[in-house]
Amino acid sequence: MLVVVLLIVIVLTGMALTFARSARVEATASANREAAAQARAIAEGAARAVLALGDDIPADAVEVGNGGAYWLIKPNFDDDRTWAFGIVDEAAKININSATADTLLKLPGMDDAIADAIVDWRDTDTEVTGSGAESEYYLLLPEPYNAKDQAFETVEELLLVRDVRPLELYGEDANRNGVLDANEDDASDSAPGDNRDGTLDRGLIDFVTVYSSETASSSDANGEPLVDVNSQQSTQQLLQVLNESLGDDRGAAVLGAIIAGRPHRNLFDMYYKANLTPEEFDQISPRLTASQSQGGGRGQGGGGGNGASQARIGLVDVNSAPREVLAALPGLEESDADALIAARSSLTDTSSASSSSSSTTGATTTTPTSLSWVLTALDREKVIGIGDYITNKSLQRSVDIVAVSAGGRAFERYRMVFDTSGDTPRILHWQRLTHLGWPLDPQILKDLRSGAAVSDLAQTTERKL
Numbered sequence: 380m381l382v383v384v385l386l387i388v389i390v391l392t393g394m395a396l397t398f399a400r401s402a403r404v405e406a407t408a409s410a411n412r413e414a415a416a417q418a419r420a421i422a423e424g425a426a427r428a429v430l431a432l433g434d435d436i437p438a439d440a441v442e443v444g445n446g447g448a449y450w451l452i453k454p455n456f457d458d459d460r461t462w463a464f465g466i467v468d469e470a471a472k473i474n475i476n477s478a479t480a481d482t483l484l485k486l487p488g489m490d491d492a493i494a495d496a497i498v499d500w501r502d503t504d505t506e507v508t509g510s511g512a513e514s515e516y517y518l519l520l521p522e523p524y525n526a527k528d529q530a531f532e533t534v535e536e537l538l539l540v541r542d543v544r545p546l547e548l549y550g551e552d553a554n555r556n557g558v559l560d561a562n563e564d565d566a567s568d569s570a571p572g573d574n575r576d577g578t579l580d581r582g583l584i585d586f587v588t589v590y591s592s593e594t595a596s597s598s599d600a601n602g603e604p605l606v607d608v609n610s611q612q613s614t615q616q617l618l619q620v621l622n623e624s625l626g627d628d629r630g631a632a633v634l635g636a637i638i639a640g641r642p643h644r645n646l647f648d649m650y651y652k653a654n655l656t657p658e659e660f661d662q663i664s665p666r667l668t669a670s671q672s673q674g675g676g677r678g679q680g681g682g683g684g685n686g687a688s689q690a691r692i693g694l695v696d697v698n699s700a701p702r703e704v705l706a707a708l709p710g711l712e713e714s715d716a717d718a719l720i721a722a723r724s725s726l727t728d729t730s731s732a733s734s735s736s737s738s739t740t741g742a743t744t745t746t747p748t749s750l751s752w753v754l755t756a757l758d759r760e761k762v763i764g765i766g767d768y769i770t771n772k773s774l775q776r777s778v779d780i781v782a783v784s785a786g787g788r789a790f791e792r793y794r795m796v797f798d799t800s801g802d803t804p805r806i807l808h809w810q811r812l813t814h815l816g817w818p819l820d821p822q823i824l825k826d827l828r829s830g831a832a833v834s835d836l837a838q839t840t841e842r843k844l
């Protein structure tokens with residue numbers, strides 16, 4: 380009898396313990412779900428803030444209600460041990476829907492076979508380009524598919540192209556956080572495979588886009604029609620623009636030189652033929668255009684652009700493009716990219732110093748907005764050669780949002796690409812990247828979990844790994 384009672388007591392106690400534990404597990408799970416939902420809500424709030432504020436977004440940890448926070452992380456091309464923060468200019472990348480095989484070939488990790496295969500993947504014909512690949516190749520794969528023969532819709536689609544593996548697309552940066560993590564510098568000890576050389580070999584992903592596009596404008600910032608420097612019919616309007624900007628004497632002289640120099644391949648060509656100064660170029664070029672009436676010279680990479688409202692795909696924003704992208708521009712090599720970077724950074728240094736008093740958002744977003752500095756960095760032939768492929772506009776942008784719930788309990792990571800060309804910004808792409816793991820210094824999560832305030836973390840995010 381006693382034994383039976385004892386047994387019952389033991390069973391009941393066991394059941395009570397089990398219930399208590401499952402209740403505890405359930406409580407933890409529900410707290411985790413709540414934290415994940417909070418992190419997601421913070422990320423969505425960050426996205427709305429980016430869309431509303433554009434460039435005026437704070438760079439470092441942004442604290443939100445209840446102790447959560449978000450960061451906008453981006454690669455620091457000057458240093459693979461620290462993070463950079465802010466919005467990424469998609470026009471500062473090479474567009475895989477318009478770049479020629481020659482341009483693609485100059486990007487990191489490229490070879491002829493991949494460059495040609497990228498062109499074949501997007502071109503509408505079924506003729507194999509050089510050492511490229513069309514459907515004949517893809518249909519013989521264990522899981523066969525056709526070459527797309529249409530434009531890329533995402534950058535990740537590159538993984539369907541022959542020979543493009545995660546190593547080519549993401550480089551050694553398997554978690555896509557822009558910095559060298561321990562497993563990315565230990566050879567094959569842990570995934571991914573890397574060369575253990577102490578530096579992060581970046582993949583294509585940081586240098587290519589499918590989003591850059593701008594409409595060839597037919598009017599200037601004030602709504603006045605652009606004046607065609609190649610058209611005899613617009614000589615009167617041209618004189619008016621020159622006189623207004625440069626004064627009557629100088630205007631008349633420049634007009635004579637422009638007329639004598641026709642046809643101009645682009646406005647940079649006109650700059651040299653008319654013997655302008657860079658300052659004069661900045662004054663008059665926003666009001667001018669150079670039509671291509673005689674089928675002269677415009678390359679394929681700029682996506683055409685003769686029609687007034689035609690989209691120009693893949694113009695590269697030279698004001699923010701990294702070295703690798705500048706070197707890939709037609710006719711340029713690495714030394715030219717270095718010259719451009721040097722000219723650009725001297726410009727940025729002086730403008731950020733002089734505008735610091737009027738700036739309300741800090742000097743970090745200061746970039747040159749004109750194109751005339753390019754004239755000082757390269758020789759005539761190279762400037763004219765890239766003239767049809769460059770822009771100073773940043774219309775499509777992306778952010779990599781890392782959001783953490785209060786107390787560091789849960790985090791979420793999303794990539795958003797958006798277009799600012801219309802009246803209101805438009806989201807082009809939204810992708811969850813949480814599966815790649817926590818991308819910032821692990822110490823940040825530890826500090827938050829042990830009760831640190833977000834305001835104490837700014838130093839941490841700048842610290843070297």
Ligand SMILES: [Ca+2]
Pocket residue numbers: 498499500501502503504505506513526528
């Ligand atoms: Ca094709």
Ligand SMILES: [Ca+2]
Pocket residue numbers: 551552553554555556557558559560563
């Ligand atoms: Ca990494």
Ligand SMILES: [Ca+2]
Pocket residue numbers: 562563564565566567568569570571572573
């Ligand atoms: Ca490794």
Ligand SMILES: [Ca+2]
Pocket residue numbers: 551573574575576577578579580
């Ligand atoms: Ca390496």
